Amino acid sequence: MxxxxxxxxxxxxxxxxxxxxxxxxxxxxxxxxxxxxxxxxxxxxxxxxxxxxxxxxxxxxxxxxxxxxxxxxxxxxxxxxxxxxxxxxxxxxxxxxxxxxxxxxxxxxxxxxxxxxxxxxxxxxxxxxxxxxVRPLAGDDRPPGDTADLGPLSLPEVMARIPHRDQMLLIDRVDEFRPGERVAAVKAVTFSEPCYRHLADEAAGPAAYGYPIGLLMESFNQAAAVLATAERANTDVLAEEVLMLGGYTDLGFGAPVLPGDLLEHSVRLTRTVDDIQIFEGCTRVRGEVVLTVGAAVLARRPAAVLRG
Missing domain, CATH: 3.10.129.10 (Hotdog Thioesterase)
Incomplete structure (x- = not known):
C-alpha cells in the first residue's frame, strides 16, 4: 500500500x-x-x-x-x-x-x-x-392500528428532554411517542445547514449534496435519545448525565439524502440493562428506506467520570 x-x-x-x-x-x-x-x-x-x-x-x-x-x-x-x-x-x-x-x-x-x-x-x-x-432496504413497520401514548411533541418540547442545541439539534418534531417502546420523529434537511457551507456556488454534481452519513445517524440517535429520556429529561449533562453512544451493529445505507428531503425516523427500544439501552429502527424519505439500524447502544455516564 x-x-x-x-x-x-x-x-x-x-x-x-x-x-x-x-x-x-x-x-x-x-x-x-x-x-x-x-x-x-x-x-x-x-x-x-x-x-x-x-x-x-x-x-x-x-x-x-x-x-x-x-x-x-x-x-x-x-x-x-x-x-x-x-x-x-x-x-x-x-x-x-x-x-x-x-x-x-x-x-x-x-x-x-x-x-x-x-x-x-x-x-x-x-x-x-x-x-x-442501490439495493432496497427493508424497514420494520409498527403494528397497524396501534397508537402512541404521548405526542406529538413540538420542537420546544423536544428541547425540554434532550441536551442538543443550535447546529447540532437534528430533529424538528416528534409525531408519535410511546415511552418504553418507540418514537417517530422527523427532520427536514436544508441547504442552509453548516455541513454544506464548504460547497462552491457551482458544485461538481448531485453527489456533492449528499447529506453526511454522520448527521443522518446522529438525527436517528437523537430520536432514540427522546425515547431514552422518557422517564427523566436530560438537558444539562453537567448536572445530570451524558448520554453516550456506545456502539452500532448492522447499519444499512440506501439512496443518498439530499436538501429538501424529510427524514422520517422510526425507533424502537429493544432492551434495557442498567444504564444501557439498545435501539433499532429505520429512516425513510418519501416512503423509501434510506437507513436501517440493527442496534444502536446508548449509555448514561457522569461527566466527571468521562473527564477522568
Whole structure:
C-alpha cells in the first residue's frame, strides 16, 4: 500500500482529514479536532464531545480517499459494527488506521481511531461497487392500528428532554411517542445547514449534496435519545448525565439524502440493562428506506467520570 501521496487530504463536513502515510499496517490519516468546528456547538453545552457518528464519517471519507488498489469506484453499503471506547474532545488529534480486505460480498475497511492517550473507536465498513444498483432496504413497520401514548411533541418540547442545541439539534418534531417502546420523529434537511457551507456556488454534481452519513445517524440517535429520556429529561449533562453512544451493529445505507428531503425516523427500544439501552429502527424519505439500524447502544455516564 504505497501508491497514496502523503499530501492527500479529504474535506469532511467538519474539518480537513490529512494523510500521514502508508505502510504495512495500512493507511494512517489524522483529524485535528478544532474547538471552533460547528459540530462542537450544541453537543453538549458546557461539555463538548466529538460524537461517535463523526468518527464513522471520518473513517468512511478516508476510506473513499484511499481505496484498495484493485477496487473500482465504491459506495458505502453497511456499517457492520462500531465500538466507541473513549470520548474525544476539542483540541485532540485523532489518528485513524485503515486496513482493507475483500470477500465474496465486496470490500471491507477496518478502521481504528486513537489519540496519544487512548484508543477511541473500532469501526468496520462494507462497500459495494458504486455503479451497482442501490439495493432496497427493508424497514420494520409498527403494528397497524396501534397508537402512541404521548405526542406529538413540538420542537420546544423536544428541547425540554434532550441536551442538543443550535447546529447540532437534528430533529424538528416528534409525531408519535410511546415511552418504553418507540418514537417517530422527523427532520427536514436544508441547504442552509453548516455541513454544506464548504460547497462552491457551482458544485461538481448531485453527489456533492449528499447529506453526511454522520448527521443522518446522529438525527436517528437523537430520536432514540427522546425515547431514552422518557422517564427523566436530560438537558444539562453537567448536572445530570451524558448520554453516550456506545456502539452500532448492522447499519444499512440506501439512496443518498439530499436538501429538501424529510427524514422520517422510526425507533424502537429493544432492551434495557442498567444504564444501557439498545435501539433499532429505520429512516425513510418519501416512503423509501434510506437507513436501517440493527442496534444502536446508548449509555448514561457522569461527566466527571468521562473527564477522568
Amino acid at each position: 504505497t501508491r497514496y501521496p502523503t499530501s492527500r487530504s479529504v474535506r469532511a463536513p467538519f474539518t480537513e482529514v490529512r494523510t500521514d502515510g502508508t505502510g504495512s499496517d495500512g493507511v494512517a490519516v489524522s483529524l485535528p479536532l478544532d474547538p471552533g468546528e460547528s459540530v462542537f456547538h450544541g453537543h453538549y453545552r458546557g461539555f463538548p464531545i466529538f460524537a461517535g457518528v463523526f468518527l464513522v464519517e471520518t473513517a468512511h471519507l478516508a476510506a473513499l480517499a484511499h481505496p484498495p488498489a484493485a477496487a473500482p469506484r465504491l459506495r458505502l453499503a453497511r456499517l457492520e459494527s462500531a465500538r466507541f471506547l473513549h470520548p474525544s474532545y476539542p483540541g485532540d488529534t485523532l489518528v485513524f488506521t485503515l486496513r482493507w480486505t475483500h470477500d465474496a460480498r465486496g470490500w471491507v475497511c477496518r478502521a481504528t481511531a486513537a489519540t496519544e492517550e487512548h484508543q477511541v473507536a473500532r469501526i468496520r465498513l462494507r462497500y459495494e461497487t458504486a455503479d451497482s444498483a
